[in-house]
């Protein structure tokens with residue numbers, strides 16, 4: 333039996349929008365074993381980003397239980413959640429979210445600036461992460477000097493530099509040409525297969541989902557159709 337990385341039980345999330353209440357996720361159950369690469373599909377507005385935000389501790393559920401790597405994060409305070417997030421989750425965005433005035437090296441270094449490690453150790457980790465994504469030769473370039481595919485590789489290096497067990501990716505190939513997308517998907521798959529990362533990736537692209545071990549569909553607040 334494989335070890336569990338994510339165990340969601342009866343997770344709901346509601347937002348107040350003016351005088352109405354929107355409930356993108358309702359009594360959701362989800363199990364993801366350690367080391368799985370899971371793709372999440374679903375129409376726009378179906379709650380995919382909301383779910384990633386809950387899994388990554390950016391937001392908390394309205395109700396339900398959310399155990400990640402053995403820790404019940406639904407009950408953590410905002411402050412503890414922030415601490416937890418720093419060494420448990422890496423987030424990869426569709427539009428990379430790199431800091432434009434910083435070099436690739438400095439962008440990847442950011443998540444480590446608050447951790448109690450020496451500068452030498454920090455720099456070594458940044459170099460390892462950039463080597464992993466194949467960008468050692470570009471590390472002193474700023475995002476505007478890089479292609480979209482290279483920017484996303486920097487963002488992946490930033491997501492893994494603190495060595496978190498869980499990575500969440502929100503349409504990571506949505507803004508890339510086919511060739512760059514394939515390279516990013518290969519990289520993400522490699523992170524699961526060779527580095528034991530658990531990955532939850534939202535995508536609109538069936539070809540991207542095909543790179544994953546399993547695909548789930550989010551519809552009307554529920555996860556449907558195992559494949």
Ligand SMILES: Nc1ncnc2c1ncn2[C@@H]1O[C@H](COP(=O)(O)OP(=O)(O)O)[C@@H](O)[C@H]1O
Pocket residue numbers: 347348349354356374375376377378379380381382383
């Ligand atoms: N911070 C928020 N405040 C209010 N409503 C939100 C917020 N985030 C998401 N929603 C609403 O929740 C629903 C699901 O949104 P989202 O998770 O972004 O969907 P998806 O990523 O699948 O397109 C939408 O109706 C959206 O308007």
Ligand SMILES: [Mg+2]
Pocket residue numbers: 380381382502
């Ligand atoms: Mg979204």
